[in-house]
Structure formats: structure tokens, C-alpha cells
Amino acid sequence: MPIDAAFARHDMAVLYDSFNIHGNDGDFYLSLPEIPCRILDLGCGTGSVALRFADHGHTVTGLDPAPGMLAVAREKDKAGTVRWIAGDARDFTLGETFDLIIMTGHVFQVFLDDAETLAVLSSARRHLAEGGRLVFESRNPPTRAWESWTEERTRERTEVPGVGPVEVYYQVRQAWEEFVRFDAVFTLLASGERRISESTLRFPGRKIIARLLESAGFSSVTWLGDWDRTPLVPRSPEIIVIARA
Structure with missing residues (x-):
């Protein structure tokens, strides 16, 4: 897996x-x-x-x-x-x-x-x-869900225990055939640190x-x-x- x-x-x-x-x-x-x-x-x-x-x-x-x-x-x-x-x-x-x-x-x-x-x-x-x-x-x-995976549409914020306020958004890097590659971009608001997870889905x-x-x-x-x-x-x-x- x-x-x-x-x-x-x-x-x-x-x-x-x-x-x-x-x-x-x-x-x-x-x-x-x-x-x-x-x-x-x-x-x-x-x-x-x-x-x-x-x-x-x-x-x-x-x-x-x-x-x-x-x-x-x-x-x-x-x-x-x-x-x-x-x-x-x-x-x-x-x-x-x-x-x-x-x-x-x-x-x-x-x-x-x-x-x-x-x-x-x-x-x-x-x-x-x-x-x-x-x-x-x-x-x-057919619903092409990934087309809504933009910073503007997916940005949200929550309080993470032990970390503080964190913001996340998703952005598509590439879409081809059956596949979509995208990032989840986390920002730790107290420090400004960014952490990025890259994923590919079929x-x-x-x-x-x-x-x-x-x-x-x-x-x-x-x-x-x-x-x-x-x-x-x-x-x-x-x-x-x-x-x-």
C-alpha cells in the first residue's frame, strides 16, 4: 500500500x-x-x-x-x-x-x-x-471533484492540540488521464512554518x-x-x- x-x-x-x-x-x-x-x-x-x-x-x-x-x-x-x-x-x-x-x-x-x-x-x-x-x-x-481543490475553495483552520492554530488548503499540481497529483499545504500559524504533503490519486x-x-x-x-x-x-x-x- x-x-x-x-x-x-x-x-x-x-x-x-x-x-x-x-x-x-x-x-x-x-x-x-x-x-x-x-x-x-x-x-x-x-x-x-x-x-x-x-x-x-x-x-x-x-x-x-x-x-x-x-x-x-x-x-x-x-x-x-x-x-x-x-x-x-x-x-x-x-x-x-x-x-x-x-x-x-x-x-x-x-x-x-x-x-x-x-x-x-x-x-x-x-x-x-x-x-x-x-x-x-x-x-x-465525471463530477471532476479535483477542479474544486484550490486554495480559495479548500482553505480551513482549526486548533490542533499541542500545536496551536493550523490552516490547510489543497491545490492540484497535475491532472492527466485517470490521475490527479495534489498538495495538502499546512501552515502552523503561530510560527508560520509550512508543511506540505504530496499525493497522487487514481x-x-x-x-x-x-x-x-x-x-x-x-x-x-x-x-x-x-x-x-x-x-x-x-x-x-x-x-x-x-x-x-
Whole structure:
């Protein structure tokens, strides 16, 4: 699983955690299991969604390759309710199966070619219990979400514990074919220090995702277009996938 070099660092992961608050998307994922179950959060980051599941009585494992992200997740998990594992979503073996596997925060888009993506989907499929579900989202390419990733439209500010006031904005450096390269620019307002994270995302369409899911062995797929569970249509903001083993 690709690691953003910046978020391998604890100090950058702290900034990420302060700005990435899961609202409607987090509520959607939390609504998926009707009874306590075994959940695997692939690319769990700083653990915000995993911890919400644990608070609701589920048995949760979070897997992420970035040391900084996992360090912040463990700091937040003061009661030790989640099992945190350093690992790569493209190739992992946990020796158990799960009722629900999730990838939140558009993690699916960090895998930049079919081979990487198929490896992730196949690894997830191997770890699903019979009848289990893999659920994730990807931004729908026709809406061209990256066109709004400008300093003027994305600038926001928050108070980061132990750091002080921090401002962030996003700016696209390059967009080509299915790919977008962009920066997250953090400014520590007390000192004026700037910290920049560079990322590249893939924007695969429904047909590509469907083909890869079939190749990975998923038998049934439900397609949604937004967090209110509306069906996927050409101009939906999201491609939300619920794939069954």
C-alpha cells in the first residue's frame, strides 16, 4: 500500500487527524452492521472510524502501513479497544476472516494501477467470512471533484492540540488521464512554518471497478452514489461499493 512519506511522520499524522473528520461518510459506515461483528478497517489511518465501530461493541482490527498514522491511532485508543496492525493492504495475512471489511476516506484511490487494486481486492476477499461484505468509496470521475481543490475553495483552520492554530488548503499540481497529483499545504500559524504533503490519486470509473471486483471473486455488488444511499447515476458525487463474498 503506498505510503505518503509525510504521514509516516507522527507530527504530520496529528495534523491530518485534526482536519479529517468523518461526518456523513462515517455515519454511513457505522450503519452497515446490524449486530456486533468482526470488522477490518483497511488503510485505517488515525483510526477515527475504527474507534467508532469499537465504541458500538464491534470487534475491530485496523491495518495501515504508515507508522505516524498508527501511532496517533494508538494514542487515541486509550482503552485498547482496537487491534492495530502495521501492514500493506495489497498483501497481508491475518489468519482469520471478517464479517465486514471497509476502506474509508477514499483510500481505494491511492492504488494507482489495476494490478495494485486487484491485489487489494483479492486480499480482502480472502479475509471475508462467507456472506461478508467489502465496502468502500471512490470519487466519481465525471463530477471532476479535483477542479474544486484550490486554495480559495479548500482553505480551513482549526486548533490542533499541542500545536496551536493550523490552516490547510489543497491545490492540484497535475491532472492527466485517470490521475490527479495534489498538495495538502499546512501552515502552523503561530510560527508560520509550512508543511506540505504530496499525493497522487487514481479516479477509476464504475466499469473498471466492476471488472476488478469480478476478477477478485466477488459475486454480488450494490452500487450507491452518495451517503444517503441513493443509487449510483452518472453525476453522483461518489461511487460507493458494497461487494459480497
